[in-house]
Each structure stands twice: as structure tokens, then as C-alpha cells.
Amino acid sequence: MLNKDRLFPTEPKTRDLARALYNEISTLPIVSPHGHTDPRWYAENEPFPDPAKLFVVPDHYVFRMLCSQGVKLTDLGVPRVDGGETETDSRKIWRLFAENFYLLRGTPSRGWLEHSFEHVFGLTKRFGPETADEFYDHIDECLQKPEFRPRALFERFNIEVIATTESPLDDLKWHAMIKDSGWTGGKVVTAYRPDPVVDPDFEGFAENIEKFGELTGLDTTNYDNYLEAHRVRRAFFKKFGATSTDHGHPTARTEDLPKAEAAALFAKALKGECTAEEADAFRGHMLTEMARMSVDDGLVLQIHPGSTRNHSAEVMARHGRDKGFDIPSQTNYVEALRPLLNAVGMEPDLTIVLFTLDETAYSRELAPLAGVYPALRLGPAWWFHDSPEGMRRYREMVTETAGFYNTVGFNDDTRAFCSIPARHDVARRVDCAFLATLVATGRLDEDEAPEVARDLTYNLVKRAYRL
Amino acid sequence: MLNKDRLFPTEPKTRDLARALYNEISTLPIVSPHGHTDPRWYAENEPFPDPAKLFVVPDHYVFRMLCSQGVKLTDLGVPRVDGGETETDSRKIWRLFAENFYLLRGTPSRGWLEHSFEHVFGLTKRFGPETADEFYDHIDECLQKPEFRPRALFERFNIEVIATTESPLDDLKWHAMIKDSGWTGGKVVTAYRPDPVVDPDFEGFAENIEKFGELTGLDTTNYDNYLEAHRVRRAFFKKFGATSTDHGHPTARTEDLPKAEAAALFAKALKGECTAEEADAFRGHMLTEMARMSVDDGLVLQIHPGSTRNHSAEVMARHGRDKGFDIPSQTNYVEALRPLLNAVGMEPDLTIVLFTLDETAYSRELAPLAGVYPALRLGPAWWFHDSPEGMRRYREMVTETAGFYNTVGFNDDTRAFCSIPARHDVARRVDCAFLATLVATGRLDEDEAPEVARDLTYNLVKRAYRL
Amino acid sequence: MLNKDRLFPTEPKTRDLARALYNEISTLPIVSPHGHTDPRWYAENEPFPDPAKLFVVPDHYVFRMLCSQGVKLTDLGVPRVDGGETETDSRKIWRLFAENFYLLRGTPSRGWLEHSFEHVFGLTKRFGPETADEFYDHIDECLQKPEFRPRALFERFNIEVIATTESPLDDLKWHAMIKDSGWTGGKVVTAYRPDPVVDPDFEGFAENIEKFGELTGLDTTNYDNYLEAHRVRRAFFKKFGATSTDHGHPTARTEDLPKAEAAALFAKALKGECTAEEADAFRGHMLTEMARMSVDDGLVLQIHPGSTRNHSAEVMARHGRDKGFDIPSQTNYVEALRPLLNAVGMEPDLTIVLFTLDETAYSRELAPLAGVYPALRLGPAWWFHDSPEGMRRYREMVTETAGFYNTVGFNDDTRAFCSIPARHDVARRVDCAFLATLVATGRLDEDEAPEVARDLTYNLVKRAYRL
Incomplete structure (x- = not known):
């Protein structure tokens, strides 16, 4: 909380x-x-696709920090110019993100993410490897609902x-x-x-x-x-x-x-x-x-x-x-x-x-x-x-x-x-x-x-x- | 105060x-x-001339801030090189200053001015458009007194x-x-x-x-x-x-x-x-x-x-x-x-x-x-x-x-x-x-x-x- | 303390x-x-030589500050390239240091020195001209003891x-x-x-x-x-x-x-x-x-x-x-x-x-x-x-x-x-x-x-x- x-x-x-x-x-x-x-x-x-594509793949604040500690950008699903292979399993990306979430301690990204988890998705547990799947499932479920579509969130x-x-x-x-x-x-x-x-x-x-x-x-x-x-x-x-x-x-x-x-x-x-x-x-x-x-x-x-x-x-x-x-x-x-x-x-x-x-x-x-x-x-x-x-x-x-x-x-x-x-x-x-x-x-x-x-x-x- | x-x-x-x-x-x-x-x-x-000439016209900390928000230097009585027209009505300058005094919030000039008003002239009300004339009259009156001449102030x-x-x-x-x-x-x-x-x-x-x-x-x-x-x-x-x-x-x-x-x-x-x-x-x-x-x-x-x-x-x-x-x-x-x-x-x-x-x-x-x-x-x-x-x-x-x-x-x-x-x-x-x-x-x-x-x-x- | x-x-x-x-x-x-x-x-x-050679002569944080206030480096025993004369009386150097110790107020050197005096040598009085000799004698005595040799200190x-x-x-x-x-x-x-x-x-x-x-x-x-x-x-x-x-x-x-x-x-x-x-x-x-x-x-x-x-x-x-x-x-x-x-x-x-x-x-x-x-x-x-x-x-x-x-x-x-x-x-x-x-x-x-x-x-x- x-x-x-x-x-x-x-x-x-x-x-x-x-x-x-x-x-x-x-x-x-x-x-x-x-x-x-x-x-x-x-x-x-349209609904946002999934938790990883919402929070990890497009956020250079997040993936650069993981990259700085040796995580490969391709393992985080960051697209390649040549269209070559990158991770496409969003849950796998999400778990990798969760394992490395501690790297964001002391950064604003940590605060923004926790605020989003709590205020947008009602998630008040601590995010990390143990809760990764629970968070994924809950966010993914939410994203299918009308009240999580872009215009609804905009208004909210x-x-x-x-x-x-x-x-x-x-x-x-x-x-x-x-x-x-x-x-x-x-x-x-x-x-x-x-x-x-x-x-x-x-x-x-x-x-x-x-x-x-x-x-x-x-x-x-x-x-x-x-x-x-x-x-x-x-x-x-x-x-x-x-x-x-x-x-x-x-x-x-x-x-x-x-x-x-x-x-x-x-x-x-x-x-x-x-x-x-x-x-x-x-x-x-x-x-x-x-x-x-x-x-x-x-x-x-x-x-x-x-x-x-x-x-x-x-x-x-x-x-x-x-x-x-x-x-x-x-x-x-x-x-x-x-x-x-x-x-x-x-x-x-x-x-x-x-x-x-x-x-x-x-x-x-x-x-x-x-x-x-x-x-x-x-x-x-x-x-x-x-x-x-x-x-x-x-x-x-x-x-x-x-x-x-x-x-x-x-x-x-x-x-x-x-x-x-x-x-x-x-x-x-x-x-x-x-x-x-x-x-x-x-x-x-x-x-x-x-x-x-x-x-x-x-x-x-x-x-x-x-x- | x-x-x-x-x-x-x-x-x-x-x-x-x-x-x-x-x-x-x-x-x-x-x-x-x-x-x-x-x-x-x-x-x-000799006595200082008047409140505007004491506090506004010569103080570049003050008039630059008003200038930054679109007040014309000539309206503040700042002299022109060519001797052209600038505002000469000190009370008018003073009122313009008072209207824009809020611009100095958070700046040291605000503190210096309030300290001068209180400690030099005994003015403890808040300065602003409503009190501009009261402040002007009081300071102007003081400046005529011997105890507000330069040497007296120096000693005080x-x-x-x-x-x-x-x-x-x-x-x-x-x-x-x-x-x-x-x-x-x-x-x-x-x-x-x-x-x-x-x-x-x-x-x-x-x-x-x-x-x-x-x-x-x-x-x-x-x-x-x-x-x-x-x-x-x-x-x-x-x-x-x-x-x-x-x-x-x-x-x-x-x-x-x-x-x-x-x-x-x-x-x-x-x-x-x-x-x-x-x-x-x-x-x-x-x-x-x-x-x-x-x-x-x-x-x-x-x-x-x-x-x-x-x-x-x-x-x-x-x-x-x-x-x-x-x-x-x-x-x-x-x-x-x-x-x-x-x-x-x-x-x-x-x-x-x-x-x-x-x-x-x-x-x-x-x-x-x-x-x-x-x-x-x-x-x-x-x-x-x-x-x-x-x-x-x-x-x-x-x-x-x-x-x-x-x-x-x-x-x-x-x-x-x-x-x-x-x-x-x-x-x-x-x-x-x-x-x-x-x-x-x-x-x-x-x-x-x-x-x-x-x-x-x-x-x-x-x-x-x-x- | x-x-x-x-x-x-x-x-x-x-x-x-x-x-x-x-x-x-x-x-x-x-x-x-x-x-x-x-x-x-x-x-x-081997034992460290004496208090001045331990704390003053080799520490450029200390002697530069004294130098900045006009104390000569030679008076602090700092060696000369040409082998020329510098102060060799360690007690004299120590006293000069003590007289100027107030210059270190607000600096980390002050804190490091006081920490060393207290934790390494058990000295809890304030260091200065009045206590210079007392400190010198005590530290000098300690340095002769086996428990103040480099390896013993290293372990301590x-x-x-x-x-x-x-x-x-x-x-x-x-x-x-x-x-x-x-x-x-x-x-x-x-x-x-x-x-x-x-x-x-x-x-x-x-x-x-x-x-x-x-x-x-x-x-x-x-x-x-x-x-x-x-x-x-x-x-x-x-x-x-x-x-x-x-x-x-x-x-x-x-x-x-x-x-x-x-x-x-x-x-x-x-x-x-x-x-x-x-x-x-x-x-x-x-x-x-x-x-x-x-x-x-x-x-x-x-x-x-x-x-x-x-x-x-x-x-x-x-x-x-x-x-x-x-x-x-x-x-x-x-x-x-x-x-x-x-x-x-x-x-x-x-x-x-x-x-x-x-x-x-x-x-x-x-x-x-x-x-x-x-x-x-x-x-x-x-x-x-x-x-x-x-x-x-x-x-x-x-x-x-x-x-x-x-x-x-x-x-x-x-x-x-x-x-x-x-x-x-x-x-x-x-x-x-x-x-x-x-x-x-x-x-x-x-x-x-x-x-x-x-x-x-x-x-x-x-x-x-x-x-």
C-alpha cells in the first residue's frame, strides 16, 4: 500500500x-x-494488449535499467530493426521484469508503477517474483473490461x-x-x-x-x-x-x-x-x-x-x-x-x-x-x-x-x-x-x-x- | 508580520x-x-525622494521580474537612454508594483522588501494592491523626517x-x-x-x-x-x-x-x-x-x-x-x-x-x-x-x-x-x-x-x- | 565524545x-x-613512528588546509624535493597542528581525526592546543604497543x-x-x-x-x-x-x-x-x-x-x-x-x-x-x-x-x-x-x-x- x-x-x-x-x-x-x-x-x-506490452516493452525507463544489469533487450521483447527474434511470450517477459523489479528501488519508475498497480488496478500487494503471476492475471483480466479501455481510463x-x-x-x-x-x-x-x-x-x-x-x-x-x-x-x-x-x-x-x-x-x-x-x-x-x-x-x-x-x-x-x-x-x-x-x-x-x-x-x-x-x-x-x-x-x-x-x-x-x-x-x-x-x-x-x-x-x- | x-x-x-x-x-x-x-x-x-524611487525604479531585482511578465520598463519609470518618456508619477509606479508584488513570491526580493517595510518603516500589513496607497503615504511621510535621512538610517x-x-x-x-x-x-x-x-x-x-x-x-x-x-x-x-x-x-x-x-x-x-x-x-x-x-x-x-x-x-x-x-x-x-x-x-x-x-x-x-x-x-x-x-x-x-x-x-x-x-x-x-x-x-x-x-x-x- | x-x-x-x-x-x-x-x-x-608522522605529515587533506591559512609546509615537516631543511621535531609539528585544528571545523577531516582519536586511541577529550601534549604522549605510547602495530590494527x-x-x-x-x-x-x-x-x-x-x-x-x-x-x-x-x-x-x-x-x-x-x-x-x-x-x-x-x-x-x-x-x-x-x-x-x-x-x-x-x-x-x-x-x-x-x-x-x-x-x-x-x-x-x-x-x-x- x-x-x-x-x-x-x-x-x-x-x-x-x-x-x-x-x-x-x-x-x-x-x-x-x-x-x-x-x-x-x-x-x-481498443483494449490495451497485455501487462507486459502495457508496462514493460514500450517503457524505456524500465527496460534500460534491466539492460544496465545484463538483461538482454530481446528477452524483454524489445523489437529488433531487422525483425529478428525477440521474446513474444508476455508472461515470460513479465516474470523477468518481476525478478528484476528490485533494481528500480529508489527510482521514480518504482513509484509510478506501484501507483499504477494500486490506483489503476487495485493491486496493493508488493510486486515481485512471488506475485508476478497474480499481478499478470489480474491486470490481464482488467484490460479486457470496458472500464479499462483508453477512453474510460482517460476519464477516470x-x-x-x-x-x-x-x-x-x-x-x-x-x-x-x-x-x-x-x-x-x-x-x-x-x-x-x-x-x-x-x-x-x-x-x-x-x-x-x-x-x-x-x-x-x-x-x-x-x-x-x-x-x-x-x-x-x-x-x-x-x-x-x-x-x-x-x-x-x-x-x-x-x-x-x-x-x-x-x-x-x-x-x-x-x-x-x-x-x-x-x-x-x-x-x-x-x-x-x-x-x-x-x-x-x-x-x-x-x-x-x-x-x-x-x-x-x-x-x-x-x-x-x-x-x-x-x-x-x-x-x-x-x-x-x-x-x-x-x-x-x-x-x-x-x-x-x-x-x-x-x-x-x-x-x-x-x-x-x-x-x-x-x-x-x-x-x-x-x-x-x-x-x-x-x-x-x-x-x-x-x-x-x-x-x-x-x-x-x-x-x-x-x-x-x-x-x-x-x-x-x-x-x-x-x-x-x-x-x-x-x-x-x-x-x-x-x-x-x-x-x-x-x-x-x-x-x-x-x-x-x-x- | x-x-x-x-x-x-x-x-x-x-x-x-x-x-x-x-x-x-x-x-x-x-x-x-x-x-x-x-x-x-x-x-x-538629503531625504530619499519617494517610495517608488527608493524601492522600485533603481532595483533591477524588482523591475526585471515585472518585465519578465510583460510589464514595460517605461511604465516602471526606468529611464531611457534617449531621455524619452517614461512614467514619472511615482504613485502610479507604486501601484503597478503592488499589483505585481505576488510575482516575487518565493524570491529573496520579497523577503528583503517585507523586512524593510517592517523594520525600517514599521509596516506590518501585507503589501499588495489593497494596501499600496497606505504604504505609499506612510513611507512618503517617513522619508520627510530627519530620522529617515541616509545618515540616520545608517546609524540605525x-x-x-x-x-x-x-x-x-x-x-x-x-x-x-x-x-x-x-x-x-x-x-x-x-x-x-x-x-x-x-x-x-x-x-x-x-x-x-x-x-x-x-x-x-x-x-x-x-x-x-x-x-x-x-x-x-x-x-x-x-x-x-x-x-x-x-x-x-x-x-x-x-x-x-x-x-x-x-x-x-x-x-x-x-x-x-x-x-x-x-x-x-x-x-x-x-x-x-x-x-x-x-x-x-x-x-x-x-x-x-x-x-x-x-x-x-x-x-x-x-x-x-x-x-x-x-x-x-x-x-x-x-x-x-x-x-x-x-x-x-x-x-x-x-x-x-x-x-x-x-x-x-x-x-x-x-x-x-x-x-x-x-x-x-x-x-x-x-x-x-x-x-x-x-x-x-x-x-x-x-x-x-x-x-x-x-x-x-x-x-x-x-x-x-x-x-x-x-x-x-x-x-x-x-x-x-x-x-x-x-x-x-x-x-x-x-x-x-x-x-x-x-x-x-x-x-x-x-x-x-x-x- | x-x-x-x-x-x-x-x-x-x-x-x-x-x-x-x-x-x-x-x-x-x-x-x-x-x-x-x-x-x-x-x-x-613495524610500529608507526609517532603521532605527527601518523596523522599530519603524510595527510594532504590536513596540511593543505593549514597551508591555505599561511602555515608553511616545511613547518609541518613535509619533505622537500631537494632534501632541504624541514621541521623534524614531531612534537613541534603536532603542536602547530593542534593550534590550527579549528581550521578543520566543518570538514570531514575533523570527523575522521576525532573518530580515530576516540576509537583507535580511546581519547575522548577535545583536541586542541591545551590537549596537544596529552594527546601526543598517549598516542606515542600506544604506538609502541603490539596491539597498535599495522596487522593488529588491521584486524581490530x-x-x-x-x-x-x-x-x-x-x-x-x-x-x-x-x-x-x-x-x-x-x-x-x-x-x-x-x-x-x-x-x-x-x-x-x-x-x-x-x-x-x-x-x-x-x-x-x-x-x-x-x-x-x-x-x-x-x-x-x-x-x-x-x-x-x-x-x-x-x-x-x-x-x-x-x-x-x-x-x-x-x-x-x-x-x-x-x-x-x-x-x-x-x-x-x-x-x-x-x-x-x-x-x-x-x-x-x-x-x-x-x-x-x-x-x-x-x-x-x-x-x-x-x-x-x-x-x-x-x-x-x-x-x-x-x-x-x-x-x-x-x-x-x-x-x-x-x-x-x-x-x-x-x-x-x-x-x-x-x-x-x-x-x-x-x-x-x-x-x-x-x-x-x-x-x-x-x-x-x-x-x-x-x-x-x-x-x-x-x-x-x-x-x-x-x-x-x-x-x-x-x-x-x-x-x-x-x-x-x-x-x-x-x-x-x-x-x-x-x-x-x-x-x-x-x-x-x-x-x-x-x-
Whole structure:
């Protein structure tokens, strides 16, 4: 059974303050403005397949930890690029997972999983080798029931709105299907993630640009048309509820190049002739172009920099992307963002949400930047830092310079559907613990704290993401 | 009303320890060895103009936060470079400030302001839109009274000595006026800040050097004379109490160049022909020269590196320097300080005080350096980190390697006069909280802690700055 | 008297949890897989000379702190390279140490020393100028007794096994003498530290390689033979219990060069013609070669990067290496380790233990890397960070991504023999405090924590180091 006071401060009076705050906001609806759930789930509303395929096979937090201790990815059913053999017996995968569950001690994944087991499936025993089959059977049985289908869970999770993330080349057919279905229980919107048509290093860049042209009826090999195609697709995404764009770049570099220079880089990129430096410059320039479009169409711009993707050549070749081998690297923002900020940083109606995997930037760079530029906001603790200690460090290092109101609430950023309530619950608890500590140490008045708690949980995210 | 136990640990016994320590040092005089108050205040002793001009218009901590949420700097009365229109109605500025006061929740500015309202002006209600006019009227009325003039406040604040910061080109007339006035209630000293005649990138560098020559009667276009002119002005500053010099450089780079090379860079700098790299090398070399002069004349050398100044070109053009758009950047000390330390680092009578805006350097570089070189001391948590969490991190990351006795007590570093007692109070509370935690966890004996608390509050700063 | 609850959380219930955990593991044997004690002590089993030579002269943690406050190294008896005069009166050195003992307040050295005084010598008064002679006399008297000889202390300290560190050029005669002595009370093993024959910048590199050839009967000027010589010496070290190799490099750079390229660099290195870049590349390549040999012979590979050695040219010239003037520098692992990891990172039977002096790498780079690569494990908080706050930060920043099971327990890494129980005790207390906090905040079940505590104290180190 989960500890009802988990993640609260240990000192009893401060814990009481935290619990009281939490009780005021724990049942507020979930607003999930950035994530990677599959819109097809909500469109088709088919049952989730089985416990292993729900909790293990797609969750890189889980399988990377087992991999780190010598468990083979193929034994966990992680698909191979060449279609070669991997474990297909879900119960076998589940048992292997259960035997190694102790490896997750002290990690947020452990907490998310236990929260899901208890809150979604009513399982309160300890998970492990002895209970593996019992858990498997129970979850499997549940998944067949109507109340465990995606839409039913969505409603039960009290999700007010969730954003998925799609490429400009996506036809948004699942979003169309959701829209046409007449489902009133949940709101699902898309977000514009143009990496495949913005990053010259992306697999198939030239073909992607061609497809981009087909979709928009424009000759996108021409730079002006290419920009226009973005405008066209952004407008299309807005029809499916999009309020934001998202950009995953290796660095935070931005550029604001003269048009001829940008067009020349684009031409080179189409021919596959960009150097690494040129590709980087083009990506950086496109962030500024995207920000200019955001000034016009109101889409919030999200920047997710600093992940060194696919660190192991062997795993990339065998299993492809997103297999836990993405490693954060040092990220600098001060000089990197200057061209973008000189172009649009003072725009009061623009919102740029910055994320980081480099916690050293919180107090040194990100809070000072967001604490002065009207266009900037700070995204929550991200990915490896989306955890109790990570969130605590975020508030401690960001708040004194950026305050609360330059932050944007919580993003779950997940493809693990059942973990959504768990993740939001962790964020709410850690925020209440932080606020309670401020109150207990005379930095915030007790009667102000509930207002801030509601802002951090619900109001700031709706305002920042215009939801 | 301020919480009497603010910033102390929450656990009751540790809180008791912290409170007992604090009670022993809370009324010690303030020694303020580094700051930016205006000596004219103490010289003329005229009333401060009005609440907005006292608390809002000059405080970049405050107006940058409002700017970050879309409030225009001109609406806050921040002057324009071109003399163009800005808000002049102080009550209107004050009300705008009050409406946005909630943005400061969780920031040290909130604490400093509330401390000033309560301790300086006796205002114990909550500040905000409803009380804005009441606060304005009361503060405005106070400011007319003799007991709120600069010297009276100085004495009431229990300031034993304060240092201001002046350029070598300053005639120190306000300091002369203070000296001649016969005021016995307070000691105001200057500090030598030679950036305008040391940094080839400083606006008007060549003209500054010319003026430097006029002031000293030396042909300062000659490098030897230029160095001599520094000696002359340092001696002049010492007559007005200076015990330190201060250097604000973009990086911590030092050099110890052969004389001919340094002279050649200086000649280039005079012609405005230095590359960025050469300007950097010259600045770095001058730190070593300044340190050599310090060995001779005993002035403490302070290095404040790592601020990327005037990040927004637009704001710099419209409003000029010091408008909240200075952003910390990554700062390395290990290789950067080597030339300086190889030259003078083992001098037992030299004191170099190092500051940082990059907290990652605390445990990695600064504490190890200060924990071995006799000439080095660590300045307190600075600027963005001059806050409860920032100070706590400083003690936690510095003490285990550098100890307490390689630190130099607290610097308020402020131009906000009324915040001085508040800032020192925060430092004293955080230090007592830290010491209480060491006692409660068996790392320091209970009867030693009061001695350390007095050292951190009063003795170390007097010794380090030779005051 | 030491506080029995030192380093535990202050909140009473969490403190109770920590104490209960500690009581279960506090008497487990010490396993010390990486350190720098002198095997000669255990071989000859002669008395330690006197208190100053035991606690002050060889301990760079202690004398660097006194040096930082102006005490001369020669007055502390630190030997000079030129054999020139240094203080030889141990009682005088001891008194100088006692007068300056207050400088160690807040540092781990203070705790280690007090623990040694109380636990090893039964001294419970406060050490300082007034008790200096009393302490000296008592310790000196003890050292003459049989129960204070190295082997007796070893047994009393409950050390199950300790590793020393030797160069491939070492004949391991002390280890042979220990082996031949029939001592059954303690196990002392060596570790293979090949820096003198791997680092082209090492003093006397070419001569070292020549001696390496003599020892192995191979013409080690030939690259193939040079690699073979490593294999031969590794096998020899294994005979004396070695289970690990150790590599102290300025950076974490690795390379996996084509053989011809590596051989060419080696040839240049022998001629002393390597550029700094080439020397670095060769060192980096040799890490990968060493890892390949580890795949074959099972030795655990330890990488200790990031120390800028001998920062002061003056101190290096006067006193030589290891005099407290080694300063950590920023260390990046992500790109640096890629060649090594692409070569052997997925090997399930290889163990590479990574250390850092740059704490920013914990959550950003090291935990993500160790949290996915089967071959990687994280060494404990090292050197400057081997302290209560340093260890706490380590657990807080590493655990959520790497878990507990990608860490390897504690290394004391010391040449200060009497501090070994103290250091292990600190690690055990900090770990129990961390685990108690996880339990108190609902992140770990109370009945799981003792198992984890035993793993962190005893099982993980034995498993990782194959002891």
C-alpha cells in the first residue's frame, strides 16, 4: 500500500502543512500539454494488449535499467530493426521484469508503477517474483473490461486535456477520428513537431521535404515556399487543437540569419551537402523562424535541447531509436539563445518554453533568462529529472530568481499511459512539500500557499499553453 | 508580520539551536565591505525622494521580474537612454508594483522588501494592491523626517563601516565631503574599481586613459606610466579608506605576460585595435599586475567574473546598462587563475577574494583552490545566489573542502540601501541554520558554534578586508 | 565524545529509522577495494613512528588546509624535493597542528581525526592546543604497543580485505612478503595502476617502458610486445590477489584507434615526440585496450579522471607531487567514453567503475550512462566529495536514474590508515540516513531498507570488485 504522506517533508508540522495543501489540489483535473501517448488509442479505443506490452516493452525507463544489469533487450521483447527474434511470450517477459523489479528501488519508475498497480488496478500487494503471476492475471483480466479501455481510463484519470506530438508529415487521421467520434469525455489535441522537416541530419530529410510539398501543394524545394508550408501545416494542426510546437535539438543554439544565407543552407541541406556545423546553424535559424511564426499564429514554442541520442551504435543498429541510450549532455543557453531572444525575446504575446537535461543551467542561466525576458518560460524538470529529487532541485534552484510565475506547471512527457496520474501526483506532492517548507520557514504566508499550489497545478499550465 | 523563526531548520530541536546562535549574533554591527550605495547620500544627507524611487525604479531585482511578465520598463519609470518618456508619477509606479508584488513570491526580493517595510518603516500589513496607497503615504511621510535621512538610517542600521565602489577616474568628492563633514556616526570607505581603465572593451577606453593621465600628471599612453598611474590612484583611494580593489570581468582568465607583450597589447588597446582575444588577454594580465600592486600596498583584490552583460541589444539600446539583462555564464577557474596563482598565490600577506555566478565551481574548483592557496579566500554567495537557498548551497558545497576560515563573511553588494539590514539578516539566519544542523548531526560541538557564528558574521569580514 | 547519532536525519522518527538500519550494518567487515595504504606496513608490521608522522605529515587533506591559512609546509615537516631543511621535531609539528585544528571545523577531516582519536586511541577529550601534549604522549605510547602495530590494527578495524595500488614496474615484494608470512588475520591484495607505462607525459616514460621490457622479457619498444607485457604483468598482479586495474587520467577521453595508428603514437611517445593531443589520444586508446584485456582476464577497470595535478609550479618544484595542489576540473563523459563503450560497453561480464570530481556529471551523464550500459558501474563519491554532504549529493543525484545496483559500495581511497574505519563509518551513516529518508517519505518499504543497507555496505562492493 502506498504511503499516504509520501514525498511530504518529514518534520510533522511541515508535513501537516504539505498534506493540507495537497488535499486542496489533489483532485484538480490533469492538464497534460506535452506528451507522447498514441492518439490511435483514443481514436480506436481498443483494449490495451497485455501487462507486459502495457508496462514493460514500450517503457524505456524500465527496460534500460534491466539492460544496465545484463538483461538482454530481446528477452524483454524489445523489437529488433531487422525483425529478428525477440521474446513474444508476455508472461515470460513479465516474470523477468518481476525478478528484476528490485533494481528500480529508489527510482521514480518504482513509484509510478506501484501507483499504477494500486490506483489503476487495485493491486496493493508488493510486486515481485512471488506475485508476478497474480499481478499478470489480474491486470490481464482488467484490460479486457470496458472500464479499462483508453477512453474510460482517460476519464477516470480526470484528464481535462492531453496533447500528443506529431510530425508535420502526419495526416492527423487519428485526431480526425477522435474529433468525428463525438467523444465528449476527453479532449485530445496535437502538437507540431517539425524535426523531420527542419533537421538536415534527420533520416530522409530530402524525401520529407518532398512529402511536405505534396501535403501543402507547394514546391517546398524553394525556401520561401518551405516557410509557407510550415505556416500551412501549423494552421492545419491548429484545427486539431494544437496550441504548441516542439523542437528536440542536440543543443540550444539559435541563429537569425539573413534570408539569402538561410535559403542557401536549405538548398545545401536538400542536396545532403550540409556540414555538421551548417546543419546546426540551419536548425538554429529555424527556431527563430518558428518563433516568428508563433508571434503570428500564437502557437507556444517548446525547446527540448541537450540529448545525445542513440549513444550506442550497436543498440541503434539492432533496436533503433528511443531504447534508453539517449544521454544528456552539457547545454549552454546564454549565447545560444541570444539571436532568438534579440529577434523576439521582448514580444509580450509570445511564449517560449525552455527545457533542460543539464541541471546546472537552472540557477545559472535559465532562471536569470526567464526572470527577465517576457517571452520566456521554464518548462518543468524533464526526463531524467522528472522525479522527486529532480523536481525538488528544480524548485530550489529556479524559484529564487524566476519566481513561480515564469514556470508552466507540470508536463508528464510520457508514452506510458497508466503512469500519467502517478506522475502528476508526484509533481503535486513535491510542489506542496516545497510550498510547505517555504511557509514553515517564513518565506510564504500560510494563506497564500493554497493559491500558489493551485497555480502550479492547474492555472499556470492552462495559461502558458493557452489551453 | 515577519516570522521570528524564518529561515531556521524546521525540526524543533535544531530550530532551537539555530535561534540560540542567532540571538547571540543578530545585533552585531554590520560590516559591509563591498557594495554599490551612492556616497552622495551620506555626503549630502538629503531625504530619499519617494517610495517608488527608493524601492522600485533603481532595483533591477524588482523591475526585471515585472518585465519578465510583460510589464514595460517605461511604465516602471526606468529611464531611457534617449531621455524619452517614461512614467514619472511615482504613485502610479507604486501601484503597478503592488499589483505585481505576488510575482516575487518565493524570491529573496520579497523577503528583503517585507523586512524593510517592517523594520525600517514599521509596516506590518501585507503589501499588495489593497494596501499600496497606505504604504505609499506612510513611507512618503517617513522619508520627510530627519530620522529617515541616509545618515540616520545608517546609524540605525548599526552599520560599522560600508564600502562604496568608484572608478579610478572618480574624484571622490563625495567621500571628501563625508570626511570633511565631521560625521562620527558612520564610516564610509571607497574601493578601487578600475574596469574603465583596464578593459579595452570599455566604452571610451582611450579617453579614459587620457583622463587617467590628467588626474595623475603622467603620460599614461606609456605602459610604465600607466602602471604607475594605478599606483598613484590606489594610494589616493587609500586616503579615503579603501582597503580593496574590485574587478568585474567576463571570465576568470588571468595572464602573466612578459612586459613587452603587455605593453604592446596596451598600445593596441589605446588605438582600439585589440581583437576580442587580445582584450581578454590584457584584462587577464592586469589582474596579475593588480595582484602584484596589492602585495605592495595591501589592498585586497576582489574578482567578480562570469556575467554576460546586457544580453538584450534592444534593452541596452533603449535603457542602457544594469537593467536586469545580465546573465551568468559558465566560469572556469582552474586553468584561468593559474598564471596569477603561479605569480602570487603563495604570498601569505596577499588576499584575493573570488566570487562566482556559476555554482558548479563551488565544490569542484573554488573550495579546492581556496583550501590550499594562502592568498585565496572565497567571497560569499553572489547576486542571483544571494538568497536563502543560494547561501545554503554555498555553505554545503564549500565548507567541507575550504572550511569556514577561507571564507570572508557576507557582502551585501547592493545599491538598495534599505535592503542592507535585511540582506545581512538573511545571511546570519542561514549561517546559524547551517551551524545548528552541523551541531544536531554531530559535526560541530554545541559550545564551538557560537564562536564560528561570530566569526562568520563579524570577525572574518574585518580580518579579510582589513577593516 | 562523538555524537552517537551523528550524520543521521534530525527529525526524530527518521532518525530512529536511520539508527535502526545503521545498527544492523555497523559491524559488518570493511571491504576496501581501492586505496593507497603501503603494503610494507602489513609486510614488516613495524610500529608507526609517532603521532605527527601518523596523522599530519603524510595527510594532504590536513596540511593543505593549514597551508591555505599561511602555515608553511616545511613547518609541518613535509619533505622537500631537494632534501632541504624541514621541521623534524614531531612534537613541534603536532603542536602547530593542534593550534590550527579549528581550521578543520566543518570538514570531514575533523570527523575522521576525532573518530580515530576516540576509537583507535580511546581519547575522548577535545583536541586542541591545551590537549596537544596529552594527546601526543598517549598516542606515542600506544604506538609502541603490539596491539597498535599495522596487522593488529588491521584486524581490530575488522578489515576483511584491502587493496593497495602498484605500478606495473613494482616487484610486489611487500605483497610477496605478506603472502609468505602466513598471516591469516587479513587479506591484502594489489591493484594494477599502469599510468607510468601508459601515459606519455609521465616522468621517465621511455625508461619505464624499458624497465617494463626487462621485467617481462619482452622487447616492449614494439607495440605488440608492449600490449603483451601488460597481459603478462596483469597475470602477475593477479597472483597477488589483484582483481582490478586503476587509471588516473586528466580527462575521461577514450579512443579506439586502428592498430597502426596506436602503434605509431606509441613509437612517437617512446621518442618523447608526442604533442599534448597525441599523448591524450594514446592514453585514451589504452583505456580501451585495457578494457579489452579485462574482458579476457576479468580485472575490473577503474577510471579516475579529472584532476588537474600539481597546480602550483612552485610547490611542485619544492615539494613534488601529492601535496594538496591537485584541483578538480570540469569533466565530460558522454562523448569521451563513446569509443570505449562502443567497443566493450555491452559486455555483460566486464565491469568498468567510473569516478568523478565533477559533481555536475552525476545526474547529467554518469547516472544515465551507468543506468543503461551493462559494463558500467559508478564508483562512490570521491576525494573532495568523500564527505557527508558529498555522499548525500551523490545518492540524491545518482539513485533516481542509476538505482542502487549500478553503484559499488564505498572506497576509502586513502593512505591514512587510521582513518579507514572512520571513513567507512561515515559512508554507512550517510547511506542509512538516505535510506531512512526514502522510507519516511514512502519511497522504500521499511522492511526492504535493511537489505539495501547491507548491499550498499558489503554485498555490492564484493560483487563489483569480485572479492
